[in-house]
Amino acid sequence: MHATQNLSDFIEATFSSRSENEALARVIVSAFAARLDPTLEELDDVRTAVSEAVTNAIVHGYRGGLGQVHMRCELQQRTLTIAVEDEGVGIADVEQAMQPLYTSRPEEERSGMGFTMMQAFMDKLSVESKPGCGTKVVMCKSFRVPQDDATNPEPDSSGQTGGHEEP
Numbered sequence: 681m682h683a684t685q686n687l688s689d690f691i692e693a694t695f696s697s698r699s700e701n702e703a704l705a706r707v708i709v710s711a712f713a714a715r716l717d718p719t720l721e722e723l724d725d726v727r728t729a730v731s732e733a734v735t736n737a738i739v740h741g742y743r744g745g746l747g748q749v750h751m752r753c754e755l756q757q758r759t760l761t762i763a764v765e766d767e768g769v770g771i772a773d774v775e776q777a778m779q780p781l782y783t784s785r786p787e788e789e790r791s792g793m794g795f796t797m798m799q800a801f802m803d804k805l806s807v808e809s810k811p812g813c814g815t816k817v818v819m820c821k822s823f824r825v826p827q828d829d830a831t832n833p834e835p836d837s838s839g840q841t842g843g844h845e846e847p
């Protein structure tokens with residue numbers, strides 16, 4: 681058996697670009713983030729951001745056609761990093777695409793607020809894209825330390841308080 685030291689806590693899912701799988705992606709990230717004992721607001725933020733990123737991969741990346749969407753959720757202490765990647769059409773001008781209200785598909789009544797929401801609900805967002813190759817969206821969010829520990833700190837030997845670390 682190969683046990684890898686320092687392997688982070690993660691889950692990866694690759695799914696087809698069907699609209700039904702947007703809901704699946706939200707369930708996966710919620711279930712994964714549950715171990716952080718998140719607030720409902722934190723969970724909602726992450727679910728919304730994932731939903732926007734996956735929807736973009738499906739409707740823009742693959743333009744409704746079939747392709748693969750890769751999602752990786754990774755935890756480092758209380759920071760959750762989520763990557764959503766497609767091998768679709770890509771984005772020629774990422775800066776323009778990230779502007780609030782910008783949409784390349786106004787005829788479909790898209791709001792143009794997907795990236796803005798990802799930015800608002802997560803702490804960090806980065807977008808890498810190459811026309812003809814695809815798009816990778818990476819976003820991070822640090823979750824707050826659960827209330828019980830924060831209000832009832834028990835000092836440990838290192839002098840830190842409120843930690844949730846395993847021995």
Ligand SMILES: Nc1ncnc2c1ncn2[C@@H]1O[C@H](COP(=O)(O)OP(=O)(O)O)[C@@H](O)[C@H]1O
Nearest residue numbers: 736737740741777783784790791792794795815
């Ligand atoms: N995965 C993607 N592949 C190709 N283009 C994308 C992708 N994600 C976003 N875009 C481009 O960025 C624009 C802005 O995205 P977004 O802020 O989510 O607004 P909306 O989806 O409402 O158009 C989209 O209209 C599209 O042109």
Ligand SMILES: [Mg+2]
Nearest residue numbers: 732736794795
């Ligand atoms: Mg969008």
